[in-house]
Amino acid sequence: xxxxxxxxxxxxxxxxxxxxxxxxxxxxxxxxxxxxxxxxxxxxxxxxxxxxxxxxxxxxxxxxxxxxxxxxxxxxxxxxxxxxxxxxxxxxxxxxxxxxxxxxxxxxxxxxxxxxxxxxxxxxxxxxxxxxxxxxxxxxxxxxxxxxxxxxxxxxxxxxxxxxxxxxxxxxxxxxxxxxxxxxxxxxxxxxxxxxxxxxxxxxxxxxxxxxxxxxxxxxxxxxxxxxxxxxxxxxxxxxxxxxxxxxxxxxxxxxxxxxxxxxxxxxxxxxxxxxxxxxxxxxxxxxxxxxxxxx
Numbered sequence: 001x002x003x004x005x006x007x008x009x010x011x012x013x014x015x016x017x018x019x020x021x022x023x024x025x026x027x028x029x030x031x032x033x034x035x036x037x038x039x040x041x042x043x044x045x046x047x048x049x050x051x052x053x054x055x056x057x058x059x060x061x062x063x064x065x066x067x068x069x070x071x072x073x074x075x076x077x078x079x080x081x082x083x084x085x086x087x088x089x090x091x092x093x094x095x096x097x098x099x100x101x102x103x104x105x106x107x108x109x110x111x112x113x114x115x116x117x118x119x120x121x122x123x124x125x126x127x128x129x130x131x132x133x134x135x136x137x138x139x140x141x142x143x144x145x146x147x148x149x150x151x152x153x154x155x156x157x158x159x160x161x162x163x164x165x166x167x168x169x170x171x172x173x174x175x176x177x178x179x180x181x182x183x184x185x186x187x188x189x190x191x192x193x194x195x196x197x198x199x200x201x202x203x204x205x206x207x208x209x210x211x212x213x214x215x216x217x218x219x220x221x222x223x224x225x226x227x228x229x230x231x232x233x234x235x236x237x238x239x240x241x242x243x244x245x246x247x248x249x250x251x252x253x254x255x256x257x258x259x260x261x262x263x264x265x266x267x268x269x270x271x272x273x274x275x276x277x278x279x280x281x282x283x284x285x286x287x288x289x290x291x292x293x294x295x296x
């Protein structure tokens with residue numbers, strides 16, 4: 001129950017934080033796209049700082065949840081951040097949910113429930129060897145890099161979707177390494193944590209993820225980027241959890257069918273919510289010229 005509450009609380013902070021960040025990033029000039037100058041410019045915006053503060057709070061809560069629960073359990077819970085983003089966006093836009101909105105809410109909630117109940121994620125005393133560890137890590141990181149390179153050749157809406165997808169994969173890797181850091185603290189000592197490479201990788205991945213997300217938020221409305229981000233993170237986290245962290249899922253035929261159906265429902269629900277009219281289009285739609293012409 002504690003892990004469940006921590007995961008949902010993390011999702012709440014993340015969802016609210018993403019909405020505030022996008023509203024600020026939409027006002028930044030496109031000249032700063034995929035540059036750390038973008039972060040230096042955004043840091044002067046109070047709403048962006050509040051959004052980052054909420055996101056950091058969500059990541060801390062998520063890290064605590066990961067210290068006591070499996071990645072395969074925590075990731076589907078944090079995927080519900082889109083429900084909280086939708087709630088804030090609905091309040092800001094005064095847009096009713098309607099059939100598509102409520103259907104998305106139901107699919108996301110039922111998908112998370114189906115995956116957790118059918119899969120019964122649990123830890124084990126054994127983890128993968130170094131080769132499997134680096135193979136899974138390298139595949140996820142490599143896909144994120146390829147998506148980032150490919151995104152620069154596309155139109156703004158598609159670019160934002162791919163950058164957010166890459167960011168989601170990066171955040172999934174970060175969550176997996178956060179779990180490793182928690183295990184190091186348990187097994188050794190907090191002082192010994194920084195003699196390992198994982199905490200530094202967590203910081204680098206976090207900064208890289210923030211840059212990708214803010215660039216995606218800058219390029220197009222929130223509905224073009226948040227679904228990709230929200231869907232990719234739990235999928236990457238579950239892949240890492242099962243791939244090299246030693247997480248175990250029930251693998252009977254019936255359980256696998258329900259797990260697959262649950263993940264599919266999560267992704268479809270996320271897409272439906274992300275494309276709902278209640279999701280803010282950003283100031284780009286309201287003011288076409290803010291430092292540079294924007295396309296949405």
